[in-house]
Amino acid sequence: MKRAITGLLNRLRFKQKLFLSYLVVIIIPILVLGVYAYNQSKEMLRIQGIQGIVKNVDTISGSIDGSVERYNHAVQSIVLNKTFQKIVTNDYSDLVNLSYDLQEYLTPYFNMMVMLDQEIDDVKFYTQTYVPEYGDSVQSADRVKDEDWYQSALKGKGSQWFSDNGLIVVAAFPRFFSDKATNLVYMRINEASMFKNVAALAKDGTVAITNDRGDVIYSNQGATGERLEAGQLQGMKEGAIRIGGIESYLVKKTVKQTGWTIYFIVPAKELSRNAGSIINATLIVIAGCIVIVLIMIWMFSKTMIRRIYALNSVMKRVEIGDLSIRIRSESKDEIGELTNRFGSMLARLNDLIDELFRNKIVQKEAEFKALQWQMNPHFLYNTLSFINWKALRSDDADISRVVTTLSKFYRTGLNRGNNMIPVRDELEHVKSYIEIIQTMKDHSFDVEYDIDEAVFGHTTINFILQPLAENAIMHGIARKESGRGLLRISAKLSNGKVVFQVQDNGIGMPLETANTLLQNDSSGYGMKNVNERLRLKYSSDYSFTVESAVDRGTQMSIVIPAYLQS
Structure with missing residues (x-):
């Protein structure tokens, strides 16, 4: 038992321990006072409640007597x-x-x-x-x-x-x-x-009125939730009774002019409703004492541990990822030193994170530029032009078309070293790639384009659609065992976003593979690289999703902000 109590106290926070210590000291006299006041006032409240019931019954009897007398006079005036x-x-x-x-x-x-x-x-x-x-x-x-x-x-x-x-x-x-x-x-x-006045006066209880033959001539539903019947009223005596499982109090009175009997039953808990001044005073005193204790505890806790809570709050924000906080204390005590050291550590951590992030961006840009400039554009274009000239002289239209398309492919892809290109150029780039692959594969698959011309006025980072098309052709359509392959490229505007979709009817892939496709490394300039470039450019304001099922094909979607072309 002792060990359990010790363990519980060790788990409590310092402010809770301080609160409990003061509360225990003050709660004992408050409870003693409250119990004594309650017991002393309980009997007085019961007497006051009974007096209130009797007064209501007298009022009801007087009201009925007045009404009966009025109608008696009216009838006698007729006869x-x-x-x-x-x-x-x-x-x-x-x-x-x-x-x-x-x-x-x-x-x-x-x-x-x-x-x-x-x-x-x-x-x-x-x-x-x-x-x-x-x-x-x-x-x-x-x-x-x-x-x-x-x-x-x-x-x-x-x-x-x-x-x-x-x-x-x-x-x-x-x-x-x-x-x-x-x-x-x-x-x-x-x-x-x-009996409307009867209903108003008996709203907190149950009232029934019987004639001189014992028949119930009036009964309200009252606090018991049911109307009283003549059989229930027979033999009832004034005082404490139990009816419908509820402890109640009964007062009876006879109406003089008619011989009617009024039965007024009030639940015992209602006796003190209109006479609770003593209990209210006691509760006010107790509440006042508790308020004073809480104020004292608040003052002590605020003075002693306010700065500890402030430092703890800052640490919680850092824990969930908010590293932009700057914290410093002018206090020279131990808490102030701890605060300043934590602030210095946080500032140093931010510097390291910024440096690492910048290095990551520089590294990615360098890798991409190396990919772009690994071939000399002028030499490449001159060579492709020479091959095209030779093909035309040899009257070989297929070679000429492939060379022209390849030249267009590299021209739109390299884009003079710029990362951002018009959406139109990115679409032309992927079209050139697909046309080359179709020629190389003897047009063994079909391609459909669904392009909304509204996207032409916007920009995107380059080299994001070609890897998707390559993945769809090489890993989806090319492995299809039966039926003709179909590649579908679409681009549209939706809710202020540019939406690209690359869809194939290839062999598809399991859900587990699709879920990890954007995180795993792949050979060449693959899907993970596209995802990282999108994240570096658009932060969280983009989405890249892969939906696939075995033998049902794959759909890859990229949604980026709709930046207008400058």
């Missing part, structure tokens, strides 16, 4: 209205007067009630008398005689509330000694509107 009493008892000598009261008094009155109170969905009379039915406003009691609420309403007194696919309040019209029929006023209340 005590003389005109309405006259309508339901059919106390008319003729139908003309009845029709007048229905149209001019009942209908406007009901419409006014619904318009003024949007919680009222419907108002109607159910009468046992022989008064004619009038739309939805006056209907025969026979329509609802089998409903449970109707039978209960006949036996009850005053305004009675029922749940019948929603909330309804029903009241019977007064019966005099001579009356045998019972007439009712029926008012349907919009449940969502009536």
